[in-house]
Amino acid sequence: MSKNEPDKKDPQDTNNPDISGGYLKYLIYFLLFLMVMFWLWSPGGPAEITWTDFEEMVKNKKVESVKVIDREIAEVTLREDVEVNEEINDEDTPALFETTGAQYQFNIGTPEIFEDRLWRIQREFPEDEQAEVIYTSSTDWSWLLILAFPLLLLILIFSWGRRMSKGGAGGNMFSFGQSKAKMFTSHDKLGVSFKDVAGMEEAKAELQETVDFLKHPQNYTKLGARIPKGVLLAGPPGTGKTLVAKAVAGEAQVPFFSLSGSEFVEMFVGVGASRVRDLFNKAKEKAPCIIFIDELDAIGRSRGKNNSMGGANDERENTLNQLLTEMDGFTPNSGVIVLAATNRGEVLDKAIMRPGRFDRHIYLELPNNKERKDIFQVHMKHLNLEENVNTETLASQTPGFSGADIANVCNEAALLAARRKKKKVGQPEFSDALDRIVGGLENRSSVLSPEEKKTVAYHEAGHALATVLLKGIEGVVKVTIIPRGKSLGATWNKPEELKLLSLSKLKNEIKIMLAGRAAEDVIFEEVTSGALDDLERVSKQAYGMIAYYGLGEKVGNISYYDSSGQESFQKPYSEETGKMIDQEVRKLVDECYQDIKNMFLKQKNKLESIGKVLLEKEVIYRDDLKEILK
Numbered sequence: 001m002s003k004n005e006p007d008k009k010d011p012q013d014t015n016n017p018d019i020s021g022g023y024l025k026y027l028i029y030f031l032l033f034l035m036v037m038f039w040l041w042s043p044g045g046p047a048e049i050t051w052t053d054f055e056e057m058v059k060n061k062k063v064e065s066v067k068v069i070d071r072e073i074a075e076v077t078l079r080e081d082v083e084v085n086e087e088i089n090d091e092d093t094p095a096l097f098e099t100t101g102a103q104y105q106f107n108i109g110t111p112e113i114f115e116d117r118l119w120r121i122q123r124e125f126p127e128d129e130q131a132e133v134i135y136t137s138s139t140d141w142s143w144l145l146i147l148a149f150p151l152l153l154l155i156l157i158f159s160w161g162r163r164m165s166k167g168g169a170g171g172n173m174f175s176f177g178q179s180k181a182k183m184f185t186s187h188d189k190l191g192v193s194f195k196d197v198a199g200m201e202e203a204k205a206e207l208q209e210t211v212d213f214l215k216h217p218q219n220y221t222k223l224g225a226r227i228p229k230g231v232l233l234a235g236p237p238g239t240g241k242t243l244v245a246k247a248v249a250g251e252a253q254v255p256f257f258s259l260s261g262s263e264f265v266e267m268f269v270g271v272g273a274s275r276v277r278d279l280f281n282k283a284k285e286k287a288p289c290i291i292f293i294d295e296l297d298a299i300g301r302s303r304g305k306n307n308s309m310g311g312a313n314d315e316r317e318n319t320l321n322q323l324l325t326e327m328d329g330f331t332p333n334s335g336v337i338v339l340a341a342t343n344r345g346e347v348l349d350k351a352i353m354r355p356g357r358f359d360r361h362i363y364l365e366l367p368n369n370k371e372r373k374d375i376f377q378v379h380m381k382h383l384n385l386e387e388n389v390n391t392e393t394l395a396s397q398t399p400g401f402s403g404a405d406i407a408n409v410c411n412e413a414a415l416l417a418a419r420r421k422k423k424k425v426g427q428p429e430f431s432d433a434l435d436r437i438v439g440g441l442e443n444r445s446s447v448l449s450p451e452e453k454k455t456v457a458y459h460e461a462g463h464a465l466a467t468v469l470l471k472g473i474e475g476v477v478k479v480t481i482i483p484r485g486k487s488l489g490a491t492w493n494k495p496e497e498l499k500l501l502s503l504s505k506l507k508n509e510i511k512i513m514l515a516g517r518a519a520e521d522v523i524f525e526e527v528t529s530g531a532l533d534d535l536e537r538v539s540k541q542a543y544g545m546i547a548y549y550g551l552g553e554k555v556g557n558i559s560y561y562d563s564s565g566q567e568s569f570q571k572p573y574s575e576e577t578g579k580m581i582d583q584e585v586r587k588l589v590d591e592c593y594q595d596i597k598n599m600f601l602k603q604k605n606k607l608e609s610i611g612k613v614l615l616e617k618e619v620i621y622r623d624d625l626k627e628i629l630k
Helices: 019-041 051-059 111-122 142-166 201-215 241-252 271-285 314-328 369-380 391-396 403-419 427-439 450-471 503-524 529-548 575-602 604-617 622-629
Strands: 063-069 073-078 104-107 132-136 182-184 230-234 256-260 289-294 336-342 360-363 476-480 490-493 619-621
Touching (some): 051 063, 051 073, 051 104, 051 111, 063 111, 111 132, 201 241, 230 241, 241 256, 241 289, 241 336, 256 271, 271 289, 271 314, 271 336, 369 391, 369 403, 391 427, 403 427, 427 490, 450 476, 450 490, 450 529, 450 575, 450 604, 450 622, 503 529, 503 575, 503 604, 529 575, 575 604, 604 619, 604 622, 619 622
Parallel strands (some): 230 360, 256 289, 289 336
Antiparallel strands (some): 063 073, 073 104, 476 490, 476 619
């Protein structure tokens, strides 16, 4: 900066207040406060009296003067020699509260009657002892106050709006157009770095390169490389997108702006675009820096599709257009990297996904077995653990768990240990925490009749035996008939973590889900409503196999799955094809049910053995099943 160039005032600097806006606002507040206090503390007017009271005062020669205002109201001023607490009339006349000015007032009726009655009372009094009568008109300044108050309010509003427009809000009053992003600097200790993020090695490597670019840009620019405009983090909920962003903020040592996509949208037209402009203006002043937008799909969904509501989405689309322009428009955005996160990457607009805007797309998947073990170790660092806690066992029992789910398991285990008055957290606490999170709160107060309990036992025995017959004994973790949440029992299986599922494996999954109802059919020769959840899952999987995966004989190799989510208002197939899909689904489910039922008819003795032990113990594990089935 040259000597002749004036210093730029930092908009974040609170030591340089805006004198023209800030002090004027407080001055107006102070004046309004004085007006209110003057109105509240102003002394009351003269006390109201009757004509009888006034007549008694005149007869006692205590009235100095009478001021008739607007020929209607008479204000009575007493003589100076009248004592303050002297009672004019022992019962009816109020006590005096002042020695000067008008102490009382009353309505005279008409001036003619008032003068006539007053003359009759004091016609025999000496002239110097008669009360003086003065006629005057009121000077009411209340109208001035009524006009002045709205004027002062308008001055307050316009001065505040002028200050906001000078503060970079795009001319919008009340700071509606200002960005609500929180800025973190290198001095802010967020307490999160890449070492606190377990798994996601590929994502960390990509982001570490971005961080290194911000720290040492010369290593890349000398080779002709340019800084990436944006990095998009996509994946299921709980996979650590926001955690990774916090780690980037902790590692980057550059200004970091953080906000949610929904914070751009407001009820006023044009506010979203104004906030985008204000955000990037602030970011350019702090460049190099990072902008993190969480839940990008709030403003980044595809434009112009399913917009049957007319202009309902215009404000969101205007906000998106402004974001596209700021990221890669006519004016380059040097030194500003946009880091965004979303759970629905498939619904984002194509324009925002192209190179030059979000150059890098990082998909965060649910952690595998090794990554879950690492995540458990990260969250267990702050727990006081017993020596028998095995992270490998916990990782194998939590397939499909996200990082947030694993953090919840560790926290629930610590809470259970504290509730049991234990000094350390052990393996039983982690097992019970898993049961509580997956199955719900244990509900031992739920009383079942002996027939219902027997039905539940054989229902769960069917799930367990089907798992053993189709997947092997290692596929079962635990079987219980203790009610949890809305469930009366549960069979915990160890799912196979496969990327590709064959037709036979998908059929086996359906058979295991139908095994509970098939066991009821074989043992009791009738079925109950307890298979509702199983049937719901079976229907979804069967329709997915036929309509999405192309595994039906009649439908063939055709998929009606819409990954973009844009065809939600109409079916992508005809009525004839819909009937064909229904027929294929029914045929698939009927075949799977008949297969598992035939298997149980051949293995009925084993099914009965598991059911009897389950009725006795209520909870059995894999080793118990090995003992029962030999």
